């Protein structure tokens with residue numbers, strides 16, 4: 034009986050860990066890698082999780098191992114380690130786990146035994162296409178200035194009878210709706226043209242399928258399959274950066290599809306020009322169609338998104354609270370949604386009305402983290418006022434040292450205190466080139482190492498900005 038209760042408690046903990054993993058790591062990573070994790074058992078201070086293949090296990094352990102452990106420890110600080118074990122297919126996991134874990138040692142399965150990974154390489158689209166989230170539709174996507182181009186382009190691709198632009202390349206920062214739009218395109222095509230063969234998967238899964246095909250010496254089937262689709266959608270293409278043979282294969286697949294007038298849709302965290310570790314010919318081809326940027330959200334869009342989510346959960350949230358959340362949680366939409374969910378969950382569980390005070394209390398950690406984020410505009414303001422110059426000189430062409438040096442410092446701080454790329458920073462400084470930003474960063478680094486006063490000055494600015 035006690036054992037059963039323990040098991041239930043463990044399952045509830047695992048459900049919470051999975052929910053947090055999903056919101057922290059993003060939908061693409063969750064669906065691509067984490068969803069297939071299953072809870073095996075707990076033994077003393079160690080929790081055992083299972084996953085179908087060794088390949089996935091290696092990936093999950095390197096990429097998400099620390100986070101998994103942290104989340105489990107959040108549930109129970111006594112947990113010292115989380116072991117991820119490769120088991121055969123899902124059914125086998127369910128069957129084998131109790132026996133497999135009879136021994137104290139977790140069993141890791143050898144990579145060289147293909148039948149343990151999967152009986153057959155996939156023979157059809159359904160086997161490799163990632164599943165689509167029912168919530169990620171065009172109807173549920175709130176459109177504002179920052180995402181209107183991406184939205185319009187996505188709709189056009191989904192509704193058009195022909196191929197309007199090839200590829201459609203959607204890019205933007207974390208949690209701004211790339212995956213949502215990709216799923217929406219796939220849903221819409223499925224609805225309007227059920228006969229079209231749509232393949233949607235993450236770039237990591239593409240790589241995984243490719244490596245698997247190599248291992249099975251089955252690259253012909255792989256090529257046939259990928260080249261037989263009407264619409265190929267690859268999410269998070271930045272993951273193939275630096276993976277030469279995967280890139281090569283992707284390039285050929287891409288060309289074959291485009292040459293045959295099949296639609297290709299790609300998403301990434303950066304524009305083709307700014308994707309590092311990509312071969313030049315691929316980079317240039319990725320930019321041939323329409324490149325649509327999803328900009329960071331503005332206040333109006335955040336408020337709109339919150340309103341649309343609140344309508345669906347059917348709870349009463351005072352307008353002041355909605356404004357407060359849209360104002361304060363500006364990092365990304367995923368975090369905004371997470372904040373709303375936390376507030377609603379707290380209110381339902383504890384039976385407490387949603388007020389400004391309650392929200393500040395429940396979200397104190399998140400609010401603090403958002404407060405700390407610095408924008409390029411704040412940096413420009415702070416640096417300009419520190420050096421007693423006009424803010425417009427941050428974007429002006431004036432090159433006098435008294436102006437140029439603080440501007441370089443502001444570029445340097447933008448590079449270090451924000452997530453913006455060099456070209457993005459350059460744009461915010463009057464449309465300067467990324468090499469100018471690079472030069473500024475180098476120059477400030479140099480001066481910091483040779484001039485003590487200069488170094489202290491920059492350090493002071495940094496501390497003021499970081500609050």
Ligand SMILES: Nc1ncnc2c1ncn2[C@@H]1O[C@H](COP(=O)(O)OP(=O)(O)OP(=O)(O)O)[C@@H](O)[C@H]1O
Nearest residue numbers: 059060061174175207208209210211212213366367
């Ligand atoms: N404009 C929007 N309207 C409604 N929901 C949105 C909008 N933008 C983002 N979201 C929601 O925010 C969450 C994160 O979006 P999504 O997973 O598409 O981001 P992403 O850009 O693919 O992030 P990542 O780079 O982490 O994969 C999703 O739940 C999505 O539905």
